[in-house]
Amino acid sequence: PPAEGRTLLFADFGANRGPRAAALQWFADELRRRSNGSLELRFHWGGTLLGANAMLQGVADGVADLGSITAFSWPRTLRGYNIGDLPIDDADIWVGMRAMYELATTHPELVAEFERAGVAYVTNYSTGPIQLICTRGLGGLADLQGTRLRGSGPYAQILAGLGARVQRMSQPDVYQALASGLLDCNQNYYYGMLAYRQYEVAAHVLELDWGQNLAFGIVMSRRTRASLSAEEQRMLAGVGSDFIDHFAQQMLAADAEARSAMSAGIGRARITVAKLPAAEQVQLQVAGDRYVGRWLAEATADGRDGAGILAAYRQHLAGYTRERDAEGYPWTR
Amino acid sequence: MNPLLFTGGAMGAVLLLLALRVPIAFALGLGASGGLFLYYAAAGGGFDRLAGLTPTLSLLGSVPFEFIHDYPMSMIPLFIGLGHVAHHAGITPELFHALRIWFARVPGGLAMASIVGCGGFSAVSGSSVACASAMGRITVPEMLRYRYDPGLATGAVAAGGTLGSLIPPSLLFVIYAIFTEQSVRALFLAGILPGLLSLAGYLLTTLIWVKRRPQAAPRSDERPTRREKWRALSGIWPATLLFGVIIGGIYGGWFTPTEAAAVSLALAILIGLARRRLDWHSLLESLRETALQTTTIFVIAIGAKLFVVLVSLTQVAPLLLDALQSAGVSMVTVLVAVVLLYLLLGMFLDSIGILVLTLPFTVPLVQGYGLDLVWFGVVVIKLLEIGLITPPVGLNVFVVKSVAPASVSLETVFRGVGWFLILDFVVLALILLFPQLSLLLPRLE
Amino acid sequence: MDPVSHSRAEGLLLLLAALAIAVLCAIVTLTVVSRWFDWLLIPDEVLLVRELMVAVILLPLAAVTARRLHIAVTLFTGRIAGRCRRQLARLGGAVGLLFVGLLLWAGIRNLAGAVATGEYHDGEMQLPVFVAQAVYVLGLGACCLRLVVQLVRPEADRDDPGPGP
Ligand code: NA
Ligand code: NA
Numbered sequence: 011p012p013a014e015g016r017t018l019l020f021a022d023f024g025a026n027r028g029p030r031a032a033a034l035q036w037f038a039d040e041l042r043r044r045s046n047g048s049l050e051l052r053f054h055w056g057g058t059l060l061g062a063n064a065m066l067q068g069v070a071d072g073v074a075d076l077g078s079i080t081a082f083s084w085p086r087t088l089r090g091y092n093i094g095d096l097p098i099d100d101a102d103i104w105v106g107m108r109a110m111y112e113l114a115t116t117h118p119e120l121v122a123e124f125e126r127a128g129v130a131y132v133t134n135y136s137t138g139p140i141q142l143i144c145t146r147g148l149g150g151l152a153d154l155q156g157t158r159l160r161g162s163g164p165y166a167q168i169l170a171g172l173g174a175r176v177q178r179m180s181q182p183d184v185y186q187a188l189a190s191g192l193l194d195c196n197q198n199y200y201y202g203m204l205a206y207r208q209y210e211v212a213a214h215v216l217e218l219d220w221g222q223n224l225a226f227g228i229v230m231s232r233r234t235r236a237s238l239s240a241e242e243q244r245m246l247a248g249v250g251s252d253f254i255d256h257f258a259q260q261m262l263a264a265d266a267e268a269r270s271a272m273s274a275g276i277g278r279a280r281i282t283v284a285k286l287p288a289a290e291q292v293q294l295q296v297a298g299d300r301y302v303g304r305w306l307a308e309a310t311a312d313g314r315d316g317a318g319i320l321a322a323y324r325q326h327l328a329g330y331t332r333e334r335d336a337e338g339y340p341w342t343r
Numbered sequence: 344m345n346p347l348l349f350t351g352g353a354m355g356a357v358l359l360l361l362a363l364r365v366p367i368a369f370a371l372g373l374g375a376s377g378g379l380f381l382y383y384a385a386a387g388g389g390f391d392r393l394a395g396l397t398p399t400l401s402l403l404g405s406v407p408f409e410f411i412h413d414y415p416m417s418m419i420p421l422f423i424g425l426g427h428v429a430h431h432a433g434i435t436p437e438l439f440h441a442l443r444i445w446f447a448r449v450p451g452g453l454a455m456a457s458i459v460g461c462g463g464f465s466a467v468s469g470s471s472v473a474c475a476s477a478m479g480r481i482t483v484p485e486m487l488r489y490r491y492d493p494g495l496a497t498g499a500v501a502a503g504g505t506l507g508s509l510i511p512p513s514l515l516f517v518i519y520a521i522f523t524e525q526s527v528r529a530l531f532l533a534g535i536l537p538g539l540l541s542l543a544g545y546l547l548t549t550l551i552w553v554k555r556r557p558q559a560a561p562r563s564d565e566r567p568t569r570r571e572k573w574r575a576l577s578g579i580w581p582a583t584l585l586f587g588v589i590i591g592g593i594y595g596g597w598f599t600p601t602e603a604a605a606v607s608l609a610l611a612i613l614i615g616l617a618r619r620r621l622d623w624h625s626l627l628e629s630l631r632e633t634a635l636q637t638t639t640i641f642v643i644a645i646g647a648k649l650f651v652v653l654v655s656l657t658q659v660a661p662l663l664l665d666a667l668q669s670a671g672v673s674m675v676t677v678l679v680a681v682v683l684l685y686l687l688l689g690m691f692l693d694s695i696g697i698l699v700l701t702l703p704f705t706v707p708l709v710q711g712y713g714l715d716l717v718w719f720g721v722v723v724i725k726l727l728e729i730g731l732i733t734p735p736v737g738l739n740v741f742v743v744k745s746v747a748p749a750s751v752s753l754e755t756v757f758r759g760v761g762w763f764l765i766l767d768f769v770v771l772a773l774i775l776l777f778p779q780l781s782l783l784l785p786r787l788e
Numbered sequence: 789m790d791p792v793s794h795s796r797a798e799g800l801l802l803l804l805a806a807l808a809i810a811v812l813c814a815i816v817t818l819t820v821v822s823r824w825f826d827w828l829l830i831p832d833e834v835l836l837v838r839e840l841m842v843a844v845i846l847l848p849l850a851a852v853t854a855r856r857l858h859i860a861v862t863l864f865t866g867r868i869a870g871r872c873r874r875q876l877a878r879l880g881g882a883v884g885l886l887f888v889g890l891l892l893w894a895g896i897r898n899l900a901g902a903v904a905t906g907e908y909h910d911g912e913m914q915l916p917v918f919v920a921q922a923v924y925v926l927g928l929g930a931c932c933l934r935l936v937v938q939l940v941r942p943e944a945d946r947d948d949p950g951p952g953p
Contacts, residue, residue, distance in 0.1 A: 019656075027524065058655035063412075064405035067901065071401035072383070072394070085910045158823075175823070178834045180414075182517050183599060185527045192599065207526055364865045365880040366858035372887040404894030408924060411845045412838045417816070420809050420844050598820050605816030612813075630806035638805075638848040639857050646887075741859050752862055 017050045018234065021074035023062040026055040028205055029264040030135060033257045037133075040249045049242060051076070066229070070128025075234040078135070081225035082163065087127055089309050090120045090319050094134075094224030096305055097164055097298030100327050101139045101219050103265075104258035104339055109326035110134045110224040111254050117322055119314055129229040133250035137223040138261050140165055143203050144195040145188055147214040147282065151290045154195075160184055161197040164301040165221060169197070171297060181206055188212045201261075203281075204268040210279045215272075217285045220294055255340045262339075350657045353378030353650070354691070361735055371646030371736070376403060378653045406652055407645040414601065415514070420637040421604035422473035425585075425611055426480030426746070427629035427636075432615025434585070435481040437578035443489070444567045444575040451553035451560040453489055454499040455546055457482035461503030462542045463586065465510035471694075471731055472640070472738055473604070475504025479743040483751075492559035493751045495552055498759025501743040502545055502767070505728035508694070510538035515727060518698050519720045523706050526717075529785035533717050537725060537774050537781055544766040552762060581614045639745050640738070647693045647736060654692065674712040678775070681705050682726060689730020693738065697727060718774075721781040725774055729767050732760045794854035794934075801930055805847035812840040831912040842920045846927025850934045853884070878939060885935040892928040899925050 020038075024030065038051035054060075060068040062080055066087070069077040081088040082095055091114060100106040114120050114131045124131045148154065155173035159166075162178070170176040174195070179187060181202065187193040189211040196208060203209055228250070235243065272281045286294075302320070309316030337343055353374040360370035379402055384395025410416075429435045446452025461478045465471075479500045486496035508515040511531035520527040553560045567575075588610060589603045598606060615621025684705075688697045702723075709719050731739040740756045747756070774780055794802070819833045830836065852858065858880075865876055902918035909915045 052658075054655055059652060060405070061409045064409050067898075068398075068401055068405060071397045073398040073401050082910045084907060085914075086907050087905050177823075179599070185517070187599065189528065192597070205524065207520070207524075210526060210528060360883060361861045362864045363879055364860050364862060364876045365883045366860045368858055369880065369884040369887050372891075373883050376887060376890055400890070400894045400897060403890050404898045407891060408842070408895075408898070408921075411841050412920065413841060414834045414837050417812055417837050417841055417844075420841075421813060421816075424809055424813070597824075602816055602820050605813045606820055608813045609817040627803075627806060630809050631802055633809055634802055634805035634844060634848045635852055635855070635857060637809075638845050638852050639859065641845045642849070642852070643859065735861060744859060745857075752866075753859065754862065754866075 015047055015050055017052050018075035019059070019073075020051045020053045021060040021065065021068065021077040022053060022055050023057040023060070023065065023078065023080075024055065026053065029201060029260045030257075031055070033253065033260050036256055037249060037253050040252065041246070044245050044249060045242065049238075049246075066127055066129065069229055069231050072231050072233055074231070076132065076228055076230045079227060079229055080223075081227075084127070085308075086312060088123055088225070089312050089314055090117070090123050091131075091227075092225045093305065093319055093323055094226065095163055096302050097168065097221045097295070098302060098323070098327070099295055100224070101221060102331070102334065103136050103138055103222065103261050104255070105327060105330040105334055106222050106224050107134050107136045107254045107258050108330040109323060110136075110227075111251065112326045113319070113323050114227070117319060119319060124229065125232070127229075128232055130232055130235045132228040132230050132246065133253045134224065134227040135257060136261060137226065138199045138201070138265050139219045139222050140197055141200060141203075141218055141220075142195050142216040143188075143198055143208050143212045143281070144214045144216060145191070145212045146194065147284060148195070148216045149284060150216075150287055151293060157194040158192065159195040159197065160187065160193050163223065164298065165197060167301070168294065168297045184208060185211060200265040200268040200272075204272060209272045209276065209281050213279070213281050215281050215283045217283055218294065219286070219291070221298070259339065259341045347657060347659060347662060349378045349382045350654055350659050352381075353653060357650075358735070367736065367741070368642035368646045371643070371650055375646065375649035375653045379403075379649070379656070382653070382656055402649070402652055406649055410645060410648050411641060418470060418601050418604045419473050419476070419640070420633055421601075421608050422470075422477045423480070423636055424630065424633040425604065425608045426477040427632050428608060428611045428615060428621070428626070429582070429585070430480060430484075431621055431625045431629045432581075432611060432618070433620040434581045434611060434614065436485070438481075438582040441575040441579045443485075444565070444572055447565050447567055448562075450557065450562060451495070451549045453482070453486050453491065454495055454549045454553075454560060457486065457496075457499050458503040458542060458545045458549065461500065462506050462510065462538070465506040465508075465538065470514055471505050471507035471728060472742055474507030475501055475731075475739040475742045476636070476640070476746060478504060479746040483743065483747045487748065487751075490561050492556070492759075493747070493755050494759030495549070495559050496759070497740075497743045497747050497751060497756040498761070498763055499545065499549060501732050501737070501739045501756060501760045502548075502763030503542075504739045504743070505731050505767075506538055506542060508724055508728055509534045509541060509721075511535065513724070515694055515698060515724050516720065518695065519702070519723065523702065523716050523720065525720060526785075529717050530720050532784040533721050533781040534724065535784055537721050537770065540773065540780065541725075541728075541767065541770050544770050545763055548763050548766045581611075581618075584614075585610060636745050640742055643736075643741060644693060644738070647691070647738075651692055651697075654688075674714070677708060677712060678714075681709070682722075682771075682775075685723065685726035686729065686733070689727060690733050691736050692730075694727040694730065697730070698723070715778060715782065717785055718778040718781045722771075722774055725767075725771055729764070729771065732764060732767075794851040798850040798854055798930060798934065801847040801927070802851040805844050808840045808843040808847070812837055812844065815840075832909070832915065835909050835911055835913070835915060839915065839920045843923050843927075846924050847930075849888075849927045850930035853931050853934045853938070858884070874942060878942060881935050881938045885932065885939065888928055888931050888935060892925065892932055895921065895925045895928050 034053065041049045041051060054074065059074055060077055063083050065077045065079050066084055068074060081091050085092055094110045100109065111134045151172050154169060157174050159169060159174040159176050160179045161169055161176050166176045177193065184193065184196045185206060185208060188196060188208060198208065273283060306316040306320060356377065357370050357374035361367065376399060380395045380399045383398040384390050384392055387394055442456040443453060446456055449455065457478065460482060461474060464474050464478050482500055483496050487493060511534055513534060516530040516534060517527055520530050585607050589607050592598045592603050592606065612626060710716065731737055734757050740760055744753050744756050815830055815833055815836055819830055860880065899918060899921040902921045907917045909917060
């Protein structure tokens, strides 16, 4: 491979803004710095090259060298990796991301899964913990009864089980729906509420601090990977691992910043935050177990070692929780 | 090799094929496919056919499929269907019977009524193309029946349809808001006055056209009595009801714009069946027409979408802006350059594609000069609306052409739209020169 | 009726697309109505609409081609008639066949992948991905056949419908 500047194409379905885009720029800068300029990234944002549903096949086919994937688009192909979207007790961004990264890079079934799909796993993202933003104040789970709520994934199904009338809608449509009264509540993350300006039309947040979507990461074309030197591959793995710490730190900051900015008020809009009582948080976790069970059955039906993957994931979660409790986050050490 | 060559070459090939009467969809699609293949084949430095084939096939498989496999896109067949069903069910003929009687004494009255109708439709539709197709289907055959100049009849609707994205609700404003982190509500409010100004401009164009060439819009020699007028008015209740349901539904919080499209189509079918103006045969016929027309529009859009991918891949937008920036100096120069860039891209590409491609580069530039992003949003949306009616790829013109009788050629529609385009540039200049036009309403809030 | 018509098979595909629009409209309308009454009638409503969109847009493609409804720029060739005009029509058909043929190839590739992986759409119905891919391939395949017929037997249908500009 040539030593002087090789440019890799990176496809992303999202817009070039917000904490994730900034972290990707960091990823590109680190790659350039550590390779002495031999590896550059060129981003194609907003799905102009590959949309979310075309990403896995597109990267495998070499349309882009790298790309961001949301694994719920491939429930069977990426069955093992999809464990990251289950409502498992992993609400800490750093702990969840570290556990997921370790699982995806070391568990043989997940490694094989990516290989069969024609890609190699690089690193992980996280959406951060889920909150509810509503047009009226909710005190707890009992108040969900009858609320018209936009949600997604197993989280929405659990909320529906608690009496919410769940609607599917894309995040950009939510603003108008909240403004017109079509929706009472929206499942979102703090920085997402800020980015989509939902605080302008809904003034109440119920802080669930619940789960996070972790089946969400970066993959690379296997062909591109094979064309890199062993040294470059090692360096890429290093940047991927460091990306976890960097991204977690940025996300924690972005969420806290968004929360305090919206609470303090932006223009005339200002939110009030109510915390979900601890007992009810446990209730949410228990309700989530059903979906973990369903995933386990489906994984087994697909011939995967579902129980083994789940046990390994829980073990990683416990390990990183201990590490955080003992030493704090890496950037505070 | 310079990646600009791939896009330039593909664009030249497309223009050549277009001139040789190759259908627009096929010319755009094959041009884009060729450009993509060459780009990937040359990506490794040399020329590797196999390395070119797999990514090209991958994109040809995913881009068109993902484009149509989309929920909000269903608004387009639904609003096209609404137009066809309303026509077969006698709902729009009755509406125009009433307008014809009430506007009997006004020169160019039907064209004006069509433009005002487009303005009304824009308040219930988030998409300009849906607007042009629904209103075109309703008004063009009526105007031709009254021996209007085909250019005026189709031009008025193609231009009037562009109000769809300026007058809220508007899909384009929502996308812009997210990219630039501006308030959706502020952008919606900002679009209202420029939208009304455009509407007034189109009415003025019609007036001037008819004054200069009275035969373009033959005056009716009817002298309707007051009683006839009121009777005609009683026939417009189905149209008014549909309108009320869409407006009330969206702003009253009953449903989203996509749902409004479906509910209004279902309601039009029920009204037609209940009044026995629509039977199963004519219903099926209108759905067939809807399917044919939807497909005709979408194949072109698919070709344009593939071209957007090529443009994005070859970095044309940032390279052009880079060149402008390094040579450019004053704010006015940059603004003129940006306007020209959007006009140029608008000639070939679809609105959402342009937004997604350009905003990452134009917004920082505009922000760097300290300009208001809400105002700039209105400027960009107006430019995208203009792109819908400029040749060679003017989606609204194609839509109106596809609903007009076969005897109306594409050139006739482009010629008709030309006059409205002149006023569009006047309105664009006013929006650029007087930011208060856009910012007055958002600041009142 | 149009001067150039479509075959019975193409007419059937068009009919299916027309019915798909009706079903799509019914699904969205029922969802709105059921929301007022607090039922949840239709699972995976958004996905069903997306799947139906593939039928709505791809199934009429052969009929559109047969009826020569594809929009072209006639500005520079309006005065040309006879043999030369027929050659231009064949060029248009050949370019169409190349492009639609490439789309078909890509579609078959995706269909084969969807069948091989058994992938499905996340949701209550777990609808297999290959269904919409098969409809997509069917629409493109029918269009390719029509383009081949138009190229091989140009006399089978008239070369240009309607008066020129
Ligand atoms: Na609108
Ligand atoms: Na244009």
